[in-house]
Amino acid sequence: MTGELTYRRVHDAPPELLFDCMTQPAHLTRFWGPTGTTTPLDGIVVDLRPGGAFETTMVNERDGSSYPMRATYVEVARPHRLVWIEPESQGGMKTTVTFTALGDGRTEVVTHQTNVPEAYRSAEAQAGFQTSLDRFAAYLEGRTSWPS
DSSP states (O other), X not given: OEEEEEEEEEESSOHHHHHHHHHOHHHHHHXXXXXXXXXXXXXXXXXXSTTOEEEEEEEETTTXXXXXXXXXXXXXXXXXXXXXXXXXXXXXXXXXXXXXEOSSSOEEEEEEEEEEEGGGGSHHHHHHHHHHHHHHHHHHXXXXXXOO
């Protein structure tokens, strides 16, 4: 059985910056994955086009075990929408991230997942995903300057 999950966050940054953070390995390596994991730069593949690969390998900081994620981009519409499918997940989990400018320098980011396997819908898994969103927010807040 698969289901759906939706996460919403508002960040004090423009959609273009948030989109770039979600699609550039130099940014992704700083926050991708739940607390207690790292995602080494050499384990990130981003071929930013429909049909292109999106791959990450998260490493557990305690025991060194690794968690590969293999996906294919379905839609790339900078800075508004990013969609990928993880074909190896039961049912092919689809993640859609939308970036909506709120008009005051802030952006709402909505992550909507469909065909979510039951294991990913557990309270523990959702709490872990929330920590990855927290890490993203902390990364954004900790930046003093951004590349142009």
